[in-house]
Amino acid sequence: TSTAPHEISVSSSSGTRPASKDAIINLDHGDPTMFEAFWKEVGEAADITIPSWRNMSYFSDVTNICWFLQPEFAREARRLHNLVGNAVADDRFLVVGTGSSQLFQAALFALSPSDAPEPMTVVSAVPYYSSFPRVTDYLRSGLYRWSGDAAKFEGDAYIEVVCSPNNPDGSIREAVLKSGNGKTIHDLAYYWPQYTPITGAADHDIMLFTVSKLSGHAGTRLGWALVKDVEVAKKMVKFMELNTIGVSTDSQLRAANILKAISDGYERPDLQANPDLKMFEFGRRLLSMRWQKLREAVKASCIFTLPDFEAVHCEFTGETTETCPAFAWLKCEREGMEDCADLFKKHKILVRSGGHFGVDSNYARVSMVDRDETFDLFIERLASLR
Numbered sequence: 001t002s003t004a005p006h007e008i009s010v011s012s013s014s015g016t017r018p019a020s021k022d023a024i025i026n027l028d029h030g031d032p033t034m035f036e037a038f039w040k041e042v043g044e045a046a047d048i049t050i051p052s053w054r055n056m057s058y059f060s061d062v063t064n065i066c067w068f069l070q071p072e073f074a075r076e077a078r079r080l081h082n083l084v085g086n087a088v089a090d091d092r093f094l095v096v097g098t099g100s101s102q103l104f105q106a107a108l109f110a111l112s113p114s115d116a117p118e119p120m121t122v123v124s125a126v127p128y129y130s131s132f133p134r135v136t137d138y139l140r141s142g143l144y145r146w147s148g149d150a151a152k153f154e155g156d157a158y159i160e161v162v163c164s165p166n167n168p169d170g171s172i173r174e175a176v177l178k179s180g181n182g183k184t185i186h187d188l189a190y191y192w193p194q195y196t197p198i199t200g201a202a203d204h205d206i207m208l209f210t211v212s213k214l215s216g217h218a219g220t221r222l223g224w225a226l227v228k229d230v231e232v233a234k235k236m237v238k239f240m241e242l243n244t245i246g247v248s249t250d251s252q253l254r255a256a257n258i259l260k261a262i263s264d265g266y267e268r269p270d271l272q273a274n275p276d277l278k279m280f281e282f283g284r285r286l287l288s289m290r291w292q293k294l295r296e297a298v299k300a301s302c303i304f305t306l307p308d309f310e311a312v313h314c315e316f317t318g319e320t321t322e323t324c325p326a327f328a329w330l331k332c333e334r335e336g337m338e339d340c341a342d343l344f345k346k347h348k349i350l351v352r353s354g355g356h357f358g359v360d361s362n363y364a365r366v367s368m369v370d371r372d373e374t375f376d377l378f379i380e381r382l383a384s385l386r
């Protein structure tokens, strides 16, 4: 496991169930395994079989700018956005990617001029998602370069990454920079009703989504971008072509079926009455219960504080609901306590330290989206932490 401030590594506890009461609990990654229980309940309706001869070609739809995009996936993605009302998806270019992580890189490539003397500056307000700096700089590109906190940036040309609701702290965000020459990438991975009230259809230049956080199918590695400008969309597609010659058709078909099952749970007359098929309700109920347990345990420990969230009207559910972020952003308030993640580690809980997100290590991020047994063990240990 990792302790270096800019290193995130996979450990033997990643993705596994705790084998015993005193096992290591890994809540470092946001591995969304809490959704397994929902999909088990849905059962065969969301399964697919792909005949061995189907979709063997590199090409999915040569009439589309995104020629590797499976039309079924595009249809189901737009259908779901229209059902939820979280983003304008009609009349936008849809580019599919191997997770939204690949699309983030495609967007950096597309927004950076190829002939500029200096790399384009990439910024995001602190605390920012820990992958943004790492993914931006790992190949030391001549096209773009990470420059840290957006609030500290001075200048005219930049790419600002806006993550809303924000990973790690769950806050609702807007771009902090406003220059006419600036570009934005909106990472809306968590703008779904299980995590946050839907307050309107987002309509930004580039919006990134992923099945990882929507339905929990992180291993399917499927994300999509909604893009306004045709030239930007074309450059993103060019990146994908150079990087991986497209995206797995098998993953797209699986994701299409998953998205279809979610929408069907709300829209198909014969299924509508079944509460077990409503994924957003499942997610919200579970997360809201977890947040309640977390707040009680945090109070009992007297060491930490958590951000507060206002309850807001959700246009999707029609109810006033609080935000239930996928991560808990804990601040260690103990005098002289320098490293919050270290304190957790002593209790065999792996979390991600504030340093990864551009802030002090008295902050730490804890995943709220793991399986029940892992989460319950975490709460037990947290409550007894002194």
Ligand code: PMP
Pocket: 030, 098, 099, 100, 101, 102, 129, 163, 167, 187, 189, 209, 210, 211, 212, 218, 221, 222, 223
């Ligand atoms: N953006 C944000 C804000 C995330 O939290 C994550 C996953 N932790 C991703 C992107 C990556 O998503 P994907 O699995 O689609 O690459």
